[in-house]
Amino acid sequence: MKDLRATLIDILKSEVKPAVGCTEPVAVALACAKAKELLGEEVIKNRILVSPNIYKNAMCVGIPGTDRLGLKIAIAMGLIGGKSEDGLTLLEGLTENQVKESEKYMDTMPISIEPLDTKEKVVIDVRLEGENNTSRVMIKTKHDNFVFLQVNDLVLLDEVDGFAQKNEVQNIERKENIMDTITIQEIVKNVENMDLEDIKFLLDGITMNVNMAKYGLENKIGIGVGRGLKKSIEEGLLGDGIMTEAMLLTAAASDARMGGAKLPVMSSNGSGNHGLTAILPIVAYGRKYPQSDEKMAKAIAISHLVTAYVKNYTGRLSAVCGCGVAASTGASAGIAWLMDGNINHIYGAIENMIADLSGMICDGAKAGCALKLSSAASAAVQSAVIAKQGYSVPPLNGIVGTQVEESIQNLGKVSDKGMQITDAIILNVMNDMNKVK
Secondary structure (H helix, E strand, C coil): CCCCHHHHHHHHHHHCCEEECCHHHHHHHHHHHHHHHHHCCCCCEEEEEECHHHHHHHCCCECCCCCCECHHHHHHHHHHCCCHHHHHHHHHHCCHHHHHHHHHHHHHCCCCEEECCCCCCCEEEEEEECCCCEEEEEEECCCCCEEEEEECCEEEEECCCCCCCCCCCCCCCCCCCHHHCCCHHHHHHHHHCCCHHHHHHHHHHHHHHHHHHHHHHHCCCCCCHHHHHHHHHHCCCCCCCHHHHHHHHHHHHHHHHHCCCCCEEECECCEHHHHHHHHHHHHHHHHHCCCCHHHHHHHHHHHHHHHHHHHHHHCCCCCECHHHHHHHHHHHHHHHHHHCCCHHHHHHHHHHHHHHCCCCECCCCCCCHHHHHHHHHHHHHHHHHHHHCCCCCCCCECCECCCHHHHHHHHHHHHHHHCHHHHHHHHHHHHHHHCCC
16 A cells, blocks of 8 residues: 555645635635735736636635625725635724725726636636736635736736637646556545544634534524524434434535625635535534544544545536535445445445445535535435445446446536537526526
8 A cells, every 4th residue: 555645734734724705716716816926916907717617617606705796896805805824714803994895896897707717626817917016916716826926017927828829739747646556445545544633633623623513503694594404303203313413514604604604614625615514414423322532633634635536526616516526425434434444335325326326416605515425424324324235236336336436437428428418508508596697
């Protein structure tokens, strides 16, 4: 077994980060804040271009600190009070006056937002003009990954490799991606051999995400899925077990986050909702069957890394709900490991997840995500529990292959290639309803 611990720890540190607000509009706000800093003066004209998946995910979601929804207010907040040094938590630092000023800016100043004609999942291109200067900022691939910075004619950073003309030959040395070759067993065995000190930061995600869930349970925010489940348990309509606890925590946290609660969550693979789904079902299991800090940290590490493995094939943003097909699969693997650590049990949990929620669509980040996260959390527990009893989907059953890695790759083919037209139609339907032209 290869010793890949250092590489996997680096992935965890890169992909598991605190975030305030839905990641897509926050990423746009981050790019706007950076562009404003480079401009160094008041903005007279702006033009913001984003990939269709960013456009879709940011259209209807609540923004922390305001009751406004969507990209325009996020852009205004980034321009008015955002500090790029704060990364994906930049909206947390805005004062009440800055939020009010941002709302006024949104109402009185023209804000130009256009979807790009690109198949790239994460692309943000912000162009600002002032009285004396211009600036341009690009984020690509990851939500906080700056690839281009320009002030007037001075290019400060240029790591763009995907904006070349279609017919232009590009000789780009591709960095090796360990997720292309690693196996699920290698992920699990390497995590088992990690030192707690190296992954102790993952425990911060429990605190953050549970606090968000508490906020959703204690306040009328979002749809109120978490509060509805809690009341149903209290009235005896639902049983008080691991599955309902996982549903309740994950849904309540999503209620609060999608409703714009100004609290950080620990994200996973560029998504706060992924972080909620990857962590909170494991927390629910830990509440029923208490675990040591080391066991919890390792289970959550497995969850984040399996999530990353699935996302490597489905794409960072896609037509399918990443919480339903990726983060919940990671959570199910983490719960299965906590139960007994048997690799076949973990395989079974993953196969069951792929057979279950593989068709859940993503129609953007919004209040309704709480329902999807509730279903994802329930399925994560169910798949692990059934696999524990020795029951899992057999090979060659639908898209389930002969090995777990093949099953995940098949899921990726369906998601990334098979559902491109679905993604376009989802965006068109949302545009028509919201009269976005």
